[in-house]
Amino acid sequence: MSADRANSNVTSETSDVWSHHVPVPGTPDGFTLRTCYPANPNGVEVMLERWRPGTEEPPHSHPGDDMTVVVEGKMSIQFYRKEAGELVPDGERIFLHKGEVGYVRAGRIHDAKYIEDCKLVYVHNKAFGFQLPD
Numbered sequence: 001m002s003a004d005r006a007n008s009n010v011t012s013e014t015s016d017v018w019s020h021h022v023p024v025p026g027t028p029d030g031f032t033l034r035t036c037y038p039a040n041p042n043g044v045e046v047m048l049e050r051w052r053p054g055t056e057e058p059p060h061s062h063p064g065d066d067m068t069v070v071v072e073g074k075m076s077i078q079f080y081r082k083e084a085g086e087l088v089p090d091g092e093r094i095f096l097h098k099g100e101v102g103y104v105r106a107g108r109i110h111d112a113k114y115i116e117d118c119k120l121v122y123v124h125n126k127a128f129g130f131q132l133p134d
Helices: none
Strands: 044-051 056-060 066-072 074-083 087-088 095-097 101-104 110-114 116-127
Touching: 066 074, 074 116, 095 101, 110 116
Parallel strands: none
Antiparallel strands: 044 116, 056 110, 066 101, 066 116, 074 087, 074 095, 074 110
16 A cells, blocks of 8 residues: 555645646646756755665654655555654554655654665655654
């Protein structure tokens, strides 16, 4: 199951990652794009990431919506919520495989584990940030 299905309120239709697209003069009708931040204050940051198997990110959040496309490999994401000052899992762990896309809403606490060698395209709405929970 992809992250967008497990967190049904975040999809390509609802994520800010897909906002602020504009037409480009001299290109075919129907084409729009969103360029990169900080040159475009309404832009995105895009990263090409590589992760070795067995590596992981601790529970954290980001200031903007994000989207991860798994180009190669297998990874997992666990969402968390705060309960009585502690982090507790929020739903089942989600596994993403080659060709799948996951979305995470801004401020949503999650971890990430890389099960196989991963190549990812990571898109963050506006400026990227990595925030550990209080």
